[in-house]
Amino acid sequence: MIYFVGAGPGAPDLITVRGQKLLKEADVIIYAGSLVNKELLELAKADCQIHNSASMTLEEVIEVMKEAEKKGHMTVRLHTGDPSIYGAIREQMDLLSEEGISYEVVPGVSSFCGAAAALKAEYTLPDVSQTVIITRMAGRTPVPEKEEISLLASHQATMAVFLSAGLLEPLRERLLIGGYKEETPAAIVYKATWPEEQVFYGTVATLPEIAKEVGITKTALILVGDFLGDAYERSRLYDPAFTHQFREAKE
Ligand code: SAH
16 A cells, blocks of 8 residues: 655644654655655654655656555655645556555645744735635746736735745746736745744745845745735624624624
């Protein structure tokens, strides 16, 4: 059996209880090198075989899984954050299906949730935005043209931009073309939930300068939108004047 496990955003105690249990039981662990906190590997059994996938191809990863299956071993494939976000798990799952090998996915806390915690922010504020757009700038992995950031920016919803900390000038340009204002609040969260976590506040206009000043080019999320501002409406759910299924209005 292969388990694709979300390691969480960094802090080792932010893996799920299920993920932690599987790590302790695994005969083989293949972890995504650059972003998984190595402290998690200390949970592994003494005789657990541990591989860093950073230097491996997809085929090599699958080969290790196939070998483990042959021996009746259990494998944990440990991905950063939640495996469903830029995790490249689909291609692994499809090859495993072809081989007739069973697998399951254990979710994790994505870094965009870790970043919200670092910011002590709520992405979905009434009257501000009820939508979170998770996206990235095109890098070596292309982004479909219809998802060009300036098109997404036209909604001026809350935006969490992954994998783009080194591309802040073109990101700013596209955010502005799309309709965010220069003064729209923005933040850079570096290594959310790690001991080295750092949070920088600015605006869409100042994003590239902030990153340059503090020397951030990777392992950061860019958050954009008025959810970082001061104005919002109170929620209806906890409004004394509002009745819902579980509570009568007070007046
Ligand atoms: N599956 C992961 C994302 C992997 S893509 C998740 O759910 O979070 C890698 C990108 O995620 C990085 O380039 C960075 O933009 C972001 N990232 C991952 N961990 C992060 C962290 N602790 N703090 C800020 N950004 C992080």
